[in-house]
Amino acid sequence: xxxxxxxxxxxxxxxxxxxxxxxxxxxxxxxxxxxxxxxxxxxxxxxxxxxxxxxxxxxxxxxxxxxxxxxxxxxxxxxxxxxxxxxxxxxxxxxxxxxxxxxxxxxxxxxxxxxxxxxxxxxxxxxxxxxxxxxxxxxxxxxxxxxxxxxxxxxxxxxxxxxxxxxxxxxxxxxxxxxxxxxxxxxxxxxxx
Amino acid sequence: xxxxxxxxxxxxxxxxxxxxxxxxxxxxxxxxxxxxxxxxxxxxxxxxxxxxxxxxxxxxxxxxxxxxxxxxxxxxxxxxxxxxxxxxxxxxxxxxxxxxxxxxxxxxxxxxxxxxxxxxxxxxxxxxxxxxxxxxxxxxxxxxxxxxxxxxxxxxxxxxxxxxxxxxxxxxxxxxxxxxxxxxxxxxxxxxxxxxxxxxxxxxxxxxxxxxxxxxxxxxxxxxxxxxxxxxxxxxxxxxxxxxxxxxxxxxxxxxxxxxxxxxxxxxxxxxxxxxxxxxxxxxxxxxxxxxxxxxxxxxxxxxxxxxxxxxxxxxxxxxxxxxxxxxxxxxxxxxxxxxxxxxxxxxxxxxxxxxxxxxxxxxxxxxxxxxxxxxxxxxxxxxxxxxxxxxxxxxxxxxxxxxxxxxxxxxxxxxxxxxxxxxxxxxxxxxxxxxxxxxxxxxxxxxxxxxxxxxxxxxxxxxxxxxxxxxxxxxxxxxxxxxxxxxxxxxxxxxxxxxxxxxxxxxxxxxxxxxxxxxxxxxxxxxxxxxxxxxxxxxxxxxxxxxxxxxxxxxxxxxxxxxxxxxxxxxxxxxxxxxxxxxxxxx
Numbered sequence: 001x002x003x004x005x006x007x008x009x010x011x012x013x014x015x016x017x018x019x020x021x022x023x024x025x026x027x028x029x030x031x032x033x034x035x036x037x038x039x040x041x042x043x044x045x046x047x048x049x050x051x052x053x054x055x056x057x058x059x060x061x062x063x064x065x066x067x068x069x070x071x072x073x074x075x076x077x078x079x080x081x082x083x084x085x086x087x088x089x090x091x092x093x094x095x096x097x098x099x100x101x102x103x104x105x106x107x108x109x110x111x112x113x114x115x116x117x118x119x120x121x122x123x124x125x126x127x128x129x130x131x132x133x134x135x136x137x138x139x140x141x142x143x144x145x146x147x148x149x150x151x152x153x154x155x156x157x158x159x160x161x162x163x164x165x166x167x168x169x170x171x172x173x174x175x176x177x178x179x180x181x182x183x184x185x186x187x188x189x190x191x192x193x
Numbered sequence: 194x195x196x197x198x199x200x201x202x203x204x205x206x207x208x209x210x211x212x213x214x215x216x217x218x219x220x221x222x223x224x225x226x227x228x229x230x231x232x233x234x235x236x237x238x239x240x241x242x243x244x245x246x247x248x249x250x251x252x253x254x255x256x257x258x259x260x261x262x263x264x265x266x267x268x269x270x271x272x273x274x275x276x277x278x279x280x281x282x283x284x285x286x287x288x289x290x291x292x293x294x295x296x297x298x299x300x301x302x303x304x305x306x307x308x309x310x311x312x313x314x315x316x317x318x319x320x321x322x323x324x325x326x327x328x329x330x331x332x333x334x335x336x337x338x339x340x341x342x343x344x345x346x347x348x349x350x351x352x353x354x355x356x357x358x359x360x361x362x363x364x365x366x367x368x369x370x371x372x373x374x375x376x377x378x379x380x381x382x383x384x385x386x387x388x389x390x391x392x393x394x395x396x397x398x399x400x401x402x403x404x405x406x407x408x409x410x411x412x413x414x415x416x417x418x419x420x421x422x423x424x425x426x427x428x429x430x431x432x433x434x435x436x437x438x439x440x441x442x443x444x445x446x447x448x449x450x451x452x453x454x455x456x457x458x459x460x461x462x463x464x465x466x467x468x469x470x471x472x473x474x475x476x477x478x479x480x481x482x483x484x485x486x487x488x489x490x491x492x493x494x495x496x497x498x499x500x501x502x503x504x505x506x507x508x509x510x511x512x513x514x515x516x517x518x519x520x521x522x523x524x525x526x527x528x529x530x531x532x533x534x535x536x537x538x539x540x541x542x543x544x545x546x547x548x549x550x551x552x553x554x555x556x557x558x559x560x561x562x563x564x565x566x567x568x569x570x571x572x573x574x575x576x577x578x579x580x581x582x583x584x585x586x587x588x589x590x591x592x593x594x595x596x597x598x599x600x601x602x603x604x605x606x607x608x609x610x611x612x613x614x615x616x617x618x619x620x621x622x623x624x625x626x627x628x629x630x631x632x633x634x635x636x637x638x639x640x641x642x643x644x645x646x647x648x649x650x651x652x653x654x655x656x657x658x659x660x661x662x663x664x665x666x667x668x669x670x671x672x673x674x675x676x677x678x679x680x681x682x683x684x685x686x687x688x689x690x691x692x693x694x695x696x697x698x699x700x701x702x703x704x705x706x707x708x709x710x711x712x713x714x715x716x717x718x719x720x721x722x723x724x725x726x727x728x729x730x731x732x733x734x735x736x737x738x739x740x741x742x743x744x745x746x747x748x749x750x751x752x753x754x755x756x757x758x759x760x761x762x763x764x765x766x767x768x769x770x771x772x773x774x775x776x777x778x779x780x781x
Contacts, residue, residue, distance in 0.1 A: 012536065025197055025359070029197060034361070035197055035359070035360065035361065036325070036358060036359065036360050037197070037358060037359040037360075038354060038357065038358045038359075039357050039358075039359075040301050040302075040353070040357060046538035046539060046540070046541065046566060046569065046644075047536070047538055047539040047540075047541065047742055048536050048537060048538040048539075049536045060360075061432045061433075061435040061436040061502075062429075062432040062433050062435075062436040062501070062502045063325075063354060063358035063359075063360070063429075063432070064354065064358075064501055064502065066501060066502045066503035066506070067503055069503075079533065079534070079536070080536075082530075082531065082533055083533050083536075085530075086526055102745060103534055103535065103536035103537070104536075104537065104539045104740055104742055105534050105535060105536075105537070105573075106534055106745075107737065107742065107744065107745045107746075108573070108574050108734075108737045108740065109734065109737065109746065110573065111532075111534035111535075112532070112534065113534065114531035114532065114533065114534075115531075116531075117531065120529075120530070120531060124527070
């Protein structure tokens with residue numbers, strides 16, 4: 001019996017959340033899970049928040065995760081992590097990229113980007129893992145592989161074998177980016193709280 | 194082998210497997226991927242039509258000629274296609290025909306959230322509602338069979354959460370279909386009044402047959418569990434009910450028009466209390482009530498917005514079917530939580546529309562708007578759009594306002610994208626010319642259908658299947674409609690845009706300004722980001738009025754994010770203090 005796992009991947013359009021979700025579901029399929037995924041396309045993508053909801057289990061019904069229902073939130077951006085916090089279940093884990101991308105209302109001075117987001121999330125969620133994913137990805141030779149660093153960090157916390165992830169990466173990442181993405185994934189995988 | 198597919202991918206795959214030969218659509222979220230995916234299969238023909246009405250007519254022709262056919266559109270597209278649809282319901286089909294209506298409860302990407310199940314009843318055609326990708330695919334096959342067996346177009350109604358959610362689908366081998374020979378039959382296909390009256394009677398016979406079928410079809414099924422309550426549901430709502438109430442008895446309806454009355458009655462008799470859980474309109478509930486059965490639905494379940502497992506669970510607690518769990522309600526935001534600013538969609542850095550709306554705002558014009566990325570020009574800080582109704586409405590609206598109050602003439606423009614203009618702006622413009630209006634129409638020509646993900650259209654020079662095609666000449670086209678004043682401007686040159694708009698609104702005759710520049714996401718050649726001359730920046734924030742995501746004020750001085758900036762140069766043009774200089778020269 002596979003334990004149900006509800007995972008939300010959130011970020012800003014263009015950060016690579018969709019590919020991260022595709023590698024995750026490929027790995028989960030290999031591990032024998034039933035899977036449902038929900039995404040919203042279209043207008044919401046023009047610089048707006050993007051969210052991929054991934055539900056794994058023996059048998060999954062709804063494609064969406066309810067508030068207070070997520071086991072993991074993988075936040076590609078701090079504000080998006082804060083926005084998604086109500087979806088985390090008690091005892092759930094937040095893996096968050098220490099990067100701020102101010103939305104336009106903040107840029108034009110109509111709103112404030114909240115200060116100390118990480119401190120606040122840490123105070124609410126003991127299982128918070130903060131990463132400088134951009135720094136790690138850059139060290140691995142590809143600043144665009146932020147998504148793989150974050151996915152690696154999530155993978156290190158999931159009950160899936162390491163080899164399954166290698167296969168999923170090979171299946172889902174285009175050949176010419178594979179080595180750089182593997183390195184970024186591995187660097188993320190080794191990150192611990 | 195099983196594969197994780199979105200509902201749209203599953204529909205495309207199933208259409209291919211079931212021998213669909215011809216498919217047509219106009220792009221619209223959440224339906225767009227159906228045709229994009231279908232067009233990649235071998236041996237099929239797929240096209241983007243200029244609008245949904247034409248797409249449906251193309252489909253009618255393909256069915257008439259004897260092949261299995263699929264036509265897809267978003268919910269509001271069916272409004273455009275409603276004219277042929279309601280009479281196609283009379284003629285019926287030759288090759289099997291499925292119309293996919295992709296509804297958008299919650300208006301994620303739409304101007305309304307109309308419930309298109311009403312159209313199936315209105316047109317008197319069968320309606321199928323899948324709950325996940327596998328069912329979406331299976332129901333394409335069922336729709337084609339029903340279509341051929343009962344001589345009717347069939348509506349497959351999906352919603353955003355079916356279209357864009359992924360679940361496992363078993364791939365099958367394609368089953369090629371023989372061409373069904375076309376036989377001339379005016380009494381069936383030529384809808385003159387006398388023939389139409391005969392087909393009208395046929396429709397009632399057809400519905401009676403379909404109703405009989407609905408009693409026994411495997412897509413309408415009872416899941417008997419605890420009988421203290423029974424829930425009738427369909428589509429994505431079924432998944433929410435199963436999630437929230439795993440032990441309740443459920444009548445899951447896949448064929449929701451016409452409804453299986455006997456099956457519903459027997460389900461009602463088997464449970465102590467009967468409820469309907471459905472998104473949007475009380476489509477099932479009203480029919481169950483009309484059967485004289487005691488049922489509740491919308492007294493608990495909202496009729497606005499989309500449902501979710503959480504909403505269904507909460508409402509079932511109110512209805513007394515579920516017990517409240519202890520502790521604070523899930524998702525409660527603590528009082529000490531920081532305020533979370535929204536992240537609304539915005540025009541991309543380098544978007545060619547930005548400068549046009551910036552200019553219209555400065556000129557204090559009334560702007561009748563239209564559907565596309567550029568509708569974002571109505572949001573802060575640009576705020577340069579007064580109204581937006583539907584595809585093509587900008588032009589007729591501007592004309593009507595001017596006829597009602599001459600003060601609008603000289604103070605208003607209509608703004609419409611290239612794909613939208615070709616969809617349904619032509620007739621509006623023809624009307625302005627014919628009825629001696631003086632509207633100024635700005636065609637924002639970014640050479641693609643941008644909002645839905647860059648689909649080809651009759652102006653781009655390519656078809657859906659990647660073949661080169663004649664690209665319509667917009668200038669010649671609007672001249673042919675009778676517009677004498679036609680000019681082309683570069684929307685990245687603010688002075689040129691302002692001058693053209695001022696001149697054209699002042700003229701008492703129809704005029705068209707084509708603002709031509711490819712979508713910034715298509716044409717990614719970028720110039721260097723501007724240089725910031727800190728000593729000249731006074732922190733006046735004029736540049737923020739562009740609403741460009743690459744511009745911020747940090748420590749009271751402008752800052753350009755060179756990563757996202759495309760070097761479009763608008764901010765250099767609006768800066769009054771010379772603090773922003775064209776980039777590149779010093780870094781060469």
